[in-house]
Amino acid sequence: MSLHEQPVQFTVDEDGQRLDLFVAAVISTLSRTEIQRLIKAGLVTVEGQPEKASHRLSAGETISVSVPIVQSKPTLAEDIPLDVIYEDDDLAVINKPAGLVVHPARGNESGTLANAALARWPNMCRVSGEELVGIVHRLDKDTSGAIVMAKTPNAAKSLQTQFHDRLVYKRYIALVEGIPEQHSGIIEAPIGRNPKSRKRMAVVSHGREAVTRYDLTETFDAYALLSLELKTGRTHQIRVHLSWLGYPVVGDKVYGRKEQVIECPRQFLHATELHITSPSTGERLRFEVPLPSDLQAVLGELRRISSWKGSMCNE
Numbered sequence: 001m002s003l004h005e006q007p008v009q010f011t012v013d014e015d016g017q018r019l020d021l022f023v024a025a026v027i028s029t030l031s032r033t034e035i036q037r038l039i040k041a042g043l044v045t046v047e048g049q050p051e052k053a054s055h056r057l058s059a060g061e062t063i064s065v066s067v068p069i070v071q072s073k074p075t076l077a078e079d080i081p082l083d084v085i086y087e088d089d090d091l092a093v094i095n096k097p098a099g100l101v102v103h104p105a106r107g108n109e110s111g112t113l114a115n116a117a118l119a120r121w122p123n124m125c126r127v128s129g130e131e132l133v134g135i136v137h138r139l140d141k142d143t144s145g146a147i148v149m150a151k152t153p154n155a156a157k158s159l160q161t162q163f164h165d166r167l168v169y170k171r172y173i174a175l176v177e178g179i180p181e182q183h184s185g186i187i188e189a190p191i192g193r194n195p196k197s198r199k200r201m202a203v204v205s206h207g208r209e210a211v212t213r214y215d216l217t218e219t220f221d222a223y224a225l226l227s228l229e230l231k232t233g234r235t236h237q238i239r240v241h242l243s244w245l246g247y248p249v250v251g252d253k254v255y256g257r258k259e260q261v262i263e264c265p266r267q268f269l270h271a272t273e274l275h276i277t278s279p280s281t282g283e284r285l286r287f288e289v290p291l292p293s294d295l296q297a298v299l300g301e302l303r304r305i306s307s308w309k310g311s312m313c314n315e
Contacts, residue, residue, distance in 0.1 A: 007064045012057045017206050019046065020053035023065060025192030025206045030067070032193075038065065075104055075133050080116035086287060090155035090279045091148055092121070095289045098144045098266050103135055117149055124151055136160050137168075137233065142251075145172070145271025146289045150279075158279035163233060169275035170230045172238055173291060175268035175298065176247040177256065179224045183216040187241045191234040200254060201236045203244045210234045212241045220302045223250065223262075238269060250298070262302070265294045 010026050023035050023044060030038075035053075042050040043066040046057065057063070083095040094113070101108045104115065114133040117124055124134040134149040136159040150156035162168050192207030194200040203210075211231035218225040224247065228238055239255045242248055248256030251264035274287045291299075 007066045010063045012061045015059050017057045019055040075114050077119035078115035079119050093148050093287050096147050098142050101141045102138045142266040143269045146274040155279040171273035172228045173270045173272050174226050175250045178247045179219050187212045201240050220306050264298050
């Protein structure tokens with residue numbers, strides 16, 4: 001007999017959506033094959049009744065999904081250096097470098113932030129299961145910057161609630177192709193699994209609410225440096241929103257150009273600022289991580305080219 005998580009329920013927001021596509025949008029961690037298996041096994045119900053994957057939904061219907069519990073391998077401690085910018089009895093804030101995966105997954109079973117954290121804080125595995133090791137939010141592998149980890153169960157619960165209730169301030173820096181006509185704005189576009197490519201996200205009508213605020217801080221010949229605030233925390237949200245708007249992140253080979261015009265070592269996206277509330281004291285904690293040297297070098301080259309072009313025009 002298989003073990004299953006407690007059923008998760010969702011309410012359909014509009015008529016005509018396919019059952020499998022709706023589930024894919026609301027549970028982005030499941031692959032298309034996994035969703036099909038759950039539906040065939042009767043673990044996805046509409047108003048309490050199992051339906052086919054192609055079943056068309058009606059607004060207001062309740063969808064229940066029971067996901068089998070997978071017994072994962074325990075996370076192993078690995079002596080990987082960490083740039084810890086703050087820690088107390090509740091939590092630790094790390095300046096994550098680009099290239100470091102946050103948690104073990106298929107294809108990245110070791111060498112992750114979770115493995116490193118377990119070596120530094122052995123009791124962290126008790127927080128939320130060994131496979132998570134105190135992780136309450138994530139950054140993409142090639143995104144650098146501030147990430148917070150919980151050290152105790154109470155801290156994990158508090159931080160998870162803060163993220164869920166949108167009480168955490170998260171600011172990012174991104175370099176994009178093109179210069180937005182509006183120098184500031186709010187992008188409101190729902191995000192879900194790309195129906196044509198399950199490994200990618202996209203702006204889709206049946207996706208989950210996603211809100212990103214941006215402000216232009218500097219312009220170059222054909223590029224713009226943006227400051228971005230996340231109001232929600234969807235997978236790849238900034239990259240998807242900016243690509244959809246027509247200004248993809250420089251160096252992003254998934255949602256932007258496959259071949260970059262300017263030399264950039266990775267996607268130009270950095271989590272520069274994080275504000276959270278201390279689980280124990282209620283104090284508002286604010287952290288700011290400067291742009292790393294690899295991205296500073298890209299900006300330095302763009303400024304040098306812009307200055308050279310400006311001097312040529314003045315001659």
